[in-house]
Amino acid sequence: MAKETKETAPEQQPVNPHLKSKAKRPKRRVGLWTYIISIVVALGIGIGGTYWLIGRSVNQQLANMQQTSTAMKKIQSVYATISQNYYQPVNENKLANGAINGMVNSLGDKFSEYMDKSETESLNDTIDSSFSGIGAQVQKSGSYIQIISPIAGTPAKKVGLKPKDIIKKVNGKSIAGKTLTQAVNLMRGKVGTTVKLTVERAGKPFTVSLKRAKIPVTTVDYKLVGGKKKIGYITVSTFSTNTAKEFKTALKALDKKGAKKLVIDMRGNPGGLMTAALKMASMFLKNGKTIMQVQARDGQAEKYVAGKKYDGGYKETKPTTVLIDGGSASAAEIFSAALHQSAGVKLVGSQSYGKGTVQTVSTFSDKTEMKITVAKWLTPNGTWINKKGLTPTVKANEPSYASLTVLSKVSDLQAGQVNDNIKTLQQYLKAMGDFKGRANGYFGASTTQALKHYQKKAKLTVTGKVDKKTLTKLEVQLAQKISDHDRAYNAAMKLMSK
Known part of the structure; x- marks a missing residue:
């Protein structure tokens, strides 16, 4: 299953009998591709899903399908007919990309997507938290883009954007029909430049202008609160490359300050690297306790359990509470569910987002990528929270005026x-x-x-x-x-x- 290893990335081969059919050696790509991406717009972050590694190359799968599938033969025939007979010259790469996009889009899954070179670079920047933009996590919603959660301290948060806001226009131009990554790229730009968004909240449109900024790389903040109660309060904005390390540093620092209890705030956290969630959750669980499960289409659920592999032997035993809300998604939900179900930690706040699917990312030699949903992830007790979310132990919703639109x-x-x-x-x-x-x-x-x-x-x-x-x-x-x-x-x- 998913491992922290170098991924052998397959190369894309056009379905054209007149092109060379000999497959080139697959390109190897280094990276931790075991993650939950919530395409975090930064715009930076966007929520996608839990990424998984697949051992078989796309080329081999395609070759097998070509030999056995009538459907693939039909696609091959259409490709050849258009390429050879259309009344104007056809760009074969554009034709191939169109076919791939069509197949992926036919899945009707907002977390499955074919990305061109610029979109791929944008996604990779997101994982490393090296991006500039408005600072909001988004997803595809019908023809437009929906905000899952603004990131604390970013332009999106400062102007009052909220979860479930629908972005309909960028700089006056409709984004209807654009892919998630295309819309994200329109909102990104140089630090200090301005972008105007037309947003709809609860059926009411409004416009906001945001000055793009460098989205903070630091993802964990902490302080000692509660006076004599000495409660350590930790906020985690996303799950990025260094989040687990930052989190461990925060725990140790609070321990030195004399913290007796902990409150971990996962509100507005869109997710990120699954490996970070596993490492962080393992710190609070006894070895052998289940953190999460992953279930493929035709297989048994595989359990990921707490242990030195993830936490390096560091354990946190203080009484703990976790805050969640509608902007807590993916890796944030994995962490929260693990502590709740495997360590008896209470969840406080409102219903979480509900992101429970797993994606795999395939990289092609032309630096494009394809991600598709291949599995479900389940909570420790086997619950699938997709589109449902986690229910807090103690419900504490925001006041009604917290969701008012911006007056611009x-x-x-x-x-x-x-x-x-x-x-x-x-x-x-x-x-x-x-x-x-x-x-x-x-x-x-x-x-x-x-x-x-x-x-x-x-x-x-x-x-x-x-x-x-x-x-x-x-x-x-x-x-x-x-x-x-x-x-x-x-x-x-x-x-x-x-």
Whole structure:
């Protein structure tokens, strides 16, 4: 099954009887391809799935299929007919890539994809956390792109993008029909440049401008909280190359500070390297306890168990709680499920994302790649959480105002107007305790009065009108209120203080 080894990558061969049929020696590629990719847009990160190694080369599979499959003979015939008889010259690589894309797309699986050279490089940058962009994890959703989770401290998080937001346009151009990687590449760019996104949340569209930034390579942060209770609080943003090492460093540092208990925050974590999740989970489990299982289409589930192979002999035994939410996916779910089911750790927060499939990545000699779903991954007790997620032991959902859309157009927030942006403004003011009526989207006397009340309280010029300064301060203060009223964090602290 999956191992940390060099992968023998097959070479792509066009299905054309008029081309040379002799297969070249497969190209070898070094890398830890045992991972869960959540295509983390950075844009960086995107959620894909758990990647697995496959011993057989694509060439051999293709050769066997050509000998036995009527379907493959038909594809070969179509390829030859178009290549030889189309009224204009045909680029054979483009034709082959189109055929491959068509086959992969016919699976109807958003985690299976054929990637060209630039898309492959983008994905590889993601795994090494060496990317710049807006900092959000996304997935394909119908014709558009859906945000799974913004990464803490990134432009996407700062402007208030949320899980389940739908990205419909990039710089004014629709991304309908584009592949996930194509959309990600449009959002990426040089540090400091600006990208404008048209986003839809709960059926309501809005536009945000984000300044691209270098996405932090450090994936683990920690501090001692809880006063005399001495609770170690660790946040893990993604599972990247150095995450397990950073995590172990954090545990040791907190131990030196005298931490007696731990709260590990996996909220908004889109996943990443499966090997990192295995190493980190093993630190909390007794040797021999199951971390996860992987089940192929026609095989028995293979168990991955805790032991020195993963944790190097380092064990953590402090009472622990793990925070999860709808942005916790893939490797974050593997880690959380392992601690919950194999170590009795309580989960606090809201339902996790639910990513439970495994992909394999094949690299071709022209530096393109194909990833397809080949298996399921299961929790220690054999549960498949795909599209369901993990259910927290202690439920603590965010307040309703935490999911409000971003207010970006001052021109839509004028007295006498009626629109959804004004309704959102009223909800902002209501959350701050300044608007007492029903949020109906009409900018009337009650909204003007609420604005005056807010502006006076916020020590702004009292006009009853929305200007950029008022809007900016309102958004910043609401974000601070959401942080101050973090129900899941507070529930975990209460649990650990007992």
